[in-house]
Amino acid sequence: MFNIFRKSKPKLSEIIPNGFIDIHSHVLPGIDDGAKDVNEAMTLISNMKKLGFSKVIGTPHVYPGLYENNKDSIKKSFESLIKYQNSFKIEVDYGAEYMIDRQLIKLAEKKNIITINDDYILIEIGFIAAPMDLYDIIFQVKLMGYKIIIAHPERYIFYFNNFSEYFKLKDVGCFFQLNLTSLVGHYGEKVSKISDKLIKNNLIEFVGSDVHNLRHINFFDKKLKIKNIKQIEKTLERNNLFE
Numbered sequence: 709m710f711n712i713f714r715k716s717k718p719k720l721s722e723i724i725p726n727g728f729i730d731i732h733s734h735v736l737p738g739i740d741d742g743a744k745d746v747n748e749a750m751t752l753i754s755n756m757k758k759l760g761f762s763k764v765i766g767t768p769h770v771y772p773g774l775y776e777n778n779k780d781s782i783k784k785s786f787e788s789l790i791k792y793q794n795s796f797k798i799e800v801d802y803g804a805e806y807m808i809d810r811q812l813i814k815l816a817e818k819k820n821i822i823t824i825n826d827d828y829i830l831i832e833i834g835f836i837a838a839p840m841d842l843y844d845i846i847f848q849v850k851l852m853g854y855k856i857i858i859a860h861p862e863r864y865i866f867y868f869n870n871f872s873e874y875f876k877l878k879d880v881g882c883f884f885q886l887n888l889t890s891l892v893g894h895y896g897e898k899v900s901k902i903s904d905k906l907i908k909n910n911l912i913e914f915v916g917s918d919v920h921n922l923r924h925i926n927f928f929d930k931k932l933k934i935k936n937i938k939q940i941e942k943t944l945e946r947n948n949l950f951e
């Protein structure tokens with residue numbers, strides 16, 4: 709626990725609890741814009757271990773037209789990495805990060821989805837705009853018994869001047885996962901500010917690193933730019949649900 713009476717703000721690395729469980733990362737090799745090969749994956753994982761992580765869930769993009777991944781391709785990438793588990797001494801598991809579109813409904817119908825903890829689906833929304841049928845997709849997928857975690861809500865600039873939309877997503881039962889590096893300004897000042905506002909309004913349930921490369925690891929050495937540090941520390945503990 710970080711000492712709140714200290715004058716300057718803590719570094720991101722200083723608020724990571726020992727045994728932290730990361731539910732969002734791109735450490736699986738050669739499958740999306742994350743780790744290029746097993747060597748890079750192992751470097752990232754050993755750095756995450758040094759930061760205090762005890763478990764890393766690799767969540768490659770499933771993004772029609774860009775990263776055409778599926779259960780098989782993700783499992784294959786995971787297996788190419790897990791062979792070396794003895795050398796990284798940290799638990800590694802796999803999930804996926806689904807770009808939300810109507811294909812998700814079809815995948816859910818066929819039970820062809822990689823979930824986290826049995827029934828959580830990690831989804832992302834495009835950075836330009838949310839799909840017109842966003843709420844219909846959420847409704848239909850939830851109806852099939854899945855829980856939806858929206859990745860990095862603080863990065864969707866089209867919600868910044870429309871903050872009530874976040875409450876609307878909460879009202880339909882979505883969980884929010886904040887990116888840790890948003891707290892230190894990785895995505896700019898506006899994203900840090902919105903992160904703080906989301907934390908203050910108790911809208912964030914989980915956090916993730918969204919680590920793609922070593923550059924992202926370096927952000928853990930930067931100081932927090934937010935005010936609501938105590939609240940985010942509690943949120944970090946909530947990731948224990950995914951043990």
Ligand SMILES: [Fe+2]
Binds near residue numbers: 733734805859
């Ligand atoms: Fe991601």
